[in-house]
Amino acid sequence: MAKKATQLEQIGDGFDDVMRGIVSDNKNIEPEMHKAILGSKDKPMRIGSAEIPCYILDDETRVITGRGIQQAIGFSKRTGGQVLSSLLRRKELRDLSKKLFFQEDLLEERIEFTITEGNNLEVKAYGYKSDTLIDIANLIIQADSNGLLKTDKQKSLANVCRVITTSLSKTALIELIDSVTGYRDIRRETIEQILDMYLKKEFATWAKRFPDEFYMLICKLKGWPYDPKSFKRPGVVGRYTNNIVYSRIAPGLLKELQKLNPKNDRGNRKAKHHQWLTDDIGHPKLQEHIYAVLGLMRAASNWNQFNRMLEKAFPIKKENLLFDIYQYDEHGNKDL
Numbered sequence: 589m590a591k592k593a594t595q596l597e598q599i600g601d602g603f604d605d606v607m608r609g610i611v612s613d614n615k616n617i618e619p620e621m622h623k624a625i626l627g628s629k630d631k632p633m634r635i636g637s638a639e640i641p642c643y644i645l646d647d648e649t650r651v652i653t654g655r656g657i658q659q660a661i662g663f664s665k666r667t668g669g670q671v672l673s674s675l676l677r678r679k680e681l682r683d684l685s686k687k688l689f690f691q692e693d694l695l696e697e698r699i700e701f702t703i704t705e706g707n708n709l710e711v712k713a714y715g716y717k718s719d720t721l722i723d724i725a726n727l728i729i730q731a732d733s734n735g736l737l738k739t740d741k742q743k744s745l746a747n748v749c750r751v752i753t754t755s756l757s758k759t760a761l762i763e764l765i766d767s768v769t770g771y772r773d774i775r776r777e778t779i780e781q782i783l784d785m786y787l788k789k790e791f792a793t794w795a796k797r798f799p800d801e802f803y804m805l806i807c808k809l810k811g812w813p814y815d816p817k818s819f820k821r822p823g824v825v826g827r828y829t830n831n832i833v834y835s836r837i838a839p840g841l842l843k844e845l846q847k848l849n850p851k852n853d854r855g856n857r858k859a860k861h862h863q864w865l866t867d868d869i870g871h872p873k874l875q876e877h878i879y880a881v882l883g884l885m886r887a888a889s890n891w892n893q894f895n896r897m898l899e900k901a902f903p904i905k906k907e908n909l910l911f912d913i914y915q916y917d918e919h920g921n922k923d924l
Contacts, residue, residue, distance in 0.1 A: 622649070622699065625644055627644055629703075635752065635756070636660075642656065644766070644771045651701065651718065654714060662747075676727070680736050700712065731746070783844050785870075786873070797871070802881075809890055809891040811891075837877050837905065
């Protein structure tokens with residue numbers, strides 16, 4: 589017989605404490621396996637002579653297979669699947685990895701997902717976040733510099749890794765995966781659709797959108813004097829506003845606003861950014877975000893604390909989009 593619910597124990601005031609009090613820690617519930625929505629082993633990413641299978645998962649994670657990582661850094665296709673793992677698990681490399689990345693084993697966070705093949709057959713696959721390739725390359729380079737790689741083969745891996753890190757950053761690798769899988773075109777088209785909902789073709793007449801409290805709290809958190817009778821503010825407040833507000837409402841919004849509303853030779857704009865927002869979606873989203881941010885500002889003791897809270901609550905909207913591949917029944921449950 590199930591136990592009756594009892595009164596919740598008092599929890600601390602910290603964010604993590606609150607979340608622990610809200611979220612169930614039932615260990616018996618298995619996490620839902622992710623699915624690859626884009627990518628195919630028949631259309632691999634090419635780095636040098638290596639052909640590397642890569643995929644976009646349903647949570648936008650860019651994934652490279654383990655064998656793909658091995659081939660990218662210089663192992664042949666015929667090499668066994670555990671050879672890289674064996675190299676990285678040597679004590680001296682684990683110690684170096686912990687020092688560089690605060691993580692002893694860069695391959696411990698393996699991702700299990702499914703790939704849909706012919707006849708809609710779902711096949712289980714394993715891979716790693718694309719960042720893992722760059723981290724492993726940097727680890728091997730540093731290991732070589734520290735004299736930890738002994739054989740000619742190991743030293744040749746370091747040379748390949750130097751080529752990788754010279755030609756690819758983590759961001760460039762993501763762009764390459766997005767290009768190979770076709771995700772870049774889908775992302776661009778969808779962002780354009782979102783911006784059409786948020787932005788007008790011509791700017792509207794000015795109306796006050798930012799409450800005085802927004803600027804008063806910026807000054808308070810920065811330790812600046814605030815004069816409610818003056819409209820003059822430090823020039824950096826404009827950059828703060830872009831970061832706090834426009835970069836966190838919708839993907840690509842700030843970039844498009846800066847194109848629609850450029851600065852003139854004197855550094856001034858012909859309108860305020862908010863004058864370009866649509867009345868039905870843009871302005872309501874703006875107001876919703878501003879008042880949520882005001883709550884964080886009131887709760888913060890200083891500027892640095894506010895920025896940490898802001899980043900946790902409202903991370904910058906990068907030009908990535910989540911695509912829901914599931915259908916839902918009339919009760920709102922996923923129909924798999």
